[in-house]
Amino acid sequence: MRRLKGIACQRYAYSHEDVAEPATSDVSAVADSDLWRGMPTPVATSVTDLAALRSVIGQILRDPDSATAPQRICAAVAAALPCDGAALTLMGSDTERELLYSSDQVIDTFERTQFNLGEGPSLRAFTISRPVLIPDMTHRSMQTRWPILQEEIAQLPLGGVFCFPIGLGAIRIDVLTLYRRVPRALDDAEQAYIFDARDLLISALLDIRASRTGLSPLGLWLTSEDHRSSQVAQATGMLIVQLGVPVENAFARLRAHAYSEKRDVAEVADDIVHRRIQLERDFATEE
Amino acid sequence: MDISDRENRLAKAFVQLADTLVSDFDVTDLMQRLVEHCVELFDVDAAGLLLADHRGTLHLMASSSEHARLLELFQLQADEGPSLDCVRDGIQVAVPDLTDGSGLWPRFGQAALSEGYAAVHAFPLGLRAQILGAINLFSAKPSALSEDDQSAVQALADVATIGVLSERAAQNRELLVEQLEGALNSRVLIEQAKGVLAAAAGLDMEDAFTLLRRTARSSNRRLVEVAREVVHERRLPSVTERAAPDLPD
Numbered sequence: 077m078r079r080l081k082g083i084a085c086q087r088y089a090y091s092h093e094d095v096a097e098p099a100t101s102d103v104s105a106v107a108d109s110d111l112w113r114g115m116p117t118p119v120a121t122s123v124t125d126l127a128a129l130r131s132v133i134g135q136i137l138r139d140p141d142s143a144t145a146p147q148r149i150c151a152a153v154a155a156a157l158p159c160d161g162a163a164l165t166l167m168g169s170d171t172e173r174e175l176l177y178s179s180d181q182v183i184d185t186f187e188r189t190q191f192n193l194g195e196g197p198s199l200r201a202f203t204i205s206r207p208v209l210i211p212d213m214t215h216r217s218m219q220t221r222w223p224i225l226q227e228e229i230a231q232l233p234l235g236g237v238f239c240f241p242i243g244l245g246a247i248r249i250d251v252l253t254l255y256r257r258v259p260r261a262l263d264d265a266e267q268a269y270i271f272d273a274r275d276l277l278i279s280a281l282l283d284i285r286a287s288r289t290g291l292s293p294l295g296l297w298l299t300s301e302d303h304r305s306s307q308v309a310q311a312t313g314m315l316i317v318q319l320g321v322p323v324e325n326a327f328a329r330l331r332a333h334a335y336s337e338k339r340d341v342a343e344v345a346d347d348i349v350h351r352r353i354q355l356e357r358d359f360a361t362e363e
Numbered sequence: 364m365d366i367s368d369r370e371n372r373l374a375k376a377f378v379q380l381a382d383t384l385v386s387d388f389d390v391t392d393l394m395q396r397l398v399e400h401c402v403e404l405f406d407v408d409a410a411g412l413l414l415a416d417h418r419g420t421l422h423l424m425a426s427s428s429e430h431a432r433l434l435e436l437f438q439l440q441a442d443e444g445p446s447l448d449c450v451r452d453g454i455q456v457a458v459p460d461l462t463d464g465s466g467l468w469p470r471f472g473q474a475a476l477s478e479g480y481a482a483v484h485a486f487p488l489g490l491r492a493q494i495l496g497a498i499n500l501f502s503a504k505p506s507a508l509s510e511d512d513q514s515a516v517q518a519l520a521d522v523a524t525i526g527v528l529s530e531r532a533a534q535n536r537e538l539l540v541e542q543l544e545g546a547l548n549s550r551v552l553i554e555q556a557k558g559v560l561a562a563a564a565g566l567d568m569e570d571a572f573t574l575l576r577r578t579a580r581s582s583n584r585r586l587v588e589v590a591r592e593v594v595h596e597r598r599l600p601s602v603t604e605r606a607a608p609d610l611p612d
Contacts, residue, residue, distance in 0.1 A: 204545065205545060206542070207545075209541060243548070244548075245553075246552050246556075246590075267540065271544070303551075304422070304551065306436070306550070306554045307554075310555070310557055311558060312558060313556060313557060313562065314561055315562075316558070316562070316597055317597060318562055322597075323594055349561075
């Protein structure tokens with residue numbers, strides 16, 4: 077199983093006996109103790125404050141204790157979202173999965189059960205690179221969709237389940253799974269907010285991964301315009317070939333170059349696409 | 364193309380669109396096919412398509428060429444153009460001659476002319492009160508579509524729109540949101556693949572896009588699938604023909 081350097085993660089034994097045990101790990105204990113003590117239970121709300129969330133995430137990224145940064149960022153995102161719980165799962169490939177963060181026992185069990193069975197909305201969201209939004213997991217139409225999963229999770233208080241792939245085009249990394257106990261669809265404001273928060277999460281997680289592999293320093297914020305920008309994507313593709321690296325590294329190098337030149341990623345992308353600049357292969361950091 | 368040949372091809376286009384709706388529905392695929400059919404069937408040189416996301420923000424969803432793609436993006440950035448008017452008002456918007464400088468869209472008009480287009484015609488993708496987006500047809504020479512052609516384009520667009528909206532009946536907003544988000548992500552993937560091909564084969568983005576599309580067609584696969592393979596394998600798809608400027612699309 078792939079592991080990110082520096083992240084301490086709980087390994088889960090895939091057996092039915094484990095389903096009933098509480099999830100414990102040094103990491104989630106840290107996340108729990110630092111952030112959940114005294115925090116109000118997240119409530120569904122249409123009031124959003126992305127600026128505050130962005131500021132919290134920025135602080136976490138600048139924190140020297142970066143080993144638990146992904147977990148703490150997820151905890152911050154989960155706390156700010158209109159849901160009862162959230163989990164972030166790292167998807168290495170179709171069979172490699174690692175639960176990076178879970179906010180409570182319910183979502184923890186739900187994710188691990190999906191891994192165990194190899195089916196479910198979180199896995200599907202990753203496979204098809206699309207969100208899977210289920211306003212009511214108890215609806216009878218869900219019986220036919222994932223019958224075995226439904227049996228295993230029957231005792232969990234899952235109402236609405238909403239899974240979002242975290243990635244950019246060919247870069248596919250994680251899945252963010254949210255749940256609420258009451259089976260209710262996300263309204264337009266909640267949806268819009270979640271997508272914005274999701275974009276912050278993509279930027280932050282890619283940031284951490286790139287810095288951990290020595291590809292670029294922390295703190296390279298991207299806007300969602302940059303994420304969706306055709307030119308940034310085209311430039312990334314060109315760098316895959318020019319630098320001979322996988323897509324995620326190519327993207328990290330693009331950001332790193334922009335940062336070191338103190339320029340916008342979009343501008344650098346434009347230069348690359350129009351062949352005004354070409355980045356050098358860096359044999360020291362590429363593998 | 365004579366009348367009966369055109370009618371045959373039009374019928375086939377409808378059948379193909381309908382097929383796409385039924386089996387394994389994919390918004391990106393559907394919209395890409397729609398723009399390509401329009402360029403093939405009608406006397407136009409390029410087509411672009413904008414679709415609104417769940418927030419009502421318009422995004423580029425498909426284009427028949429790089430030029431068209433740039434122009435559609437230009438509309439979004441300049442916040443002016445036929446597609447935007449079309450979406451706002453829910454009716455077709457046409458300018459048969461951009462060179463006469465009637466100045467509906469001063470900046471877009473200039474951009475279109477400099478990309479080599481002298482006529483535009485935008486059709487709404489909508490059903491009753493709900494406008495999802497617009498398809499925009501470009502011609503290099505000043506020209507206007509016949510009434511029959513206009514009806515045919517609108518009918519093709521309506522089939523595609525019904526496809527996107529009909530999914531709502533089953534799972535309401537959720538599936539539409541999923542589809543649109545998925546389509547936006549697919550777009551990023553396709554652009555990444557264009558970049559790979561541009562660098563690997565020394566092509567400009569236009570030819571890289573053509574190569575991608577032709578590979579998808581000749582191997583009967585979705586554009587997105589081919590794009591994913593290109594980015595992950597970091598190589599050209601195994602096809603012997605390369606895009607050349609003089610080959611028909």
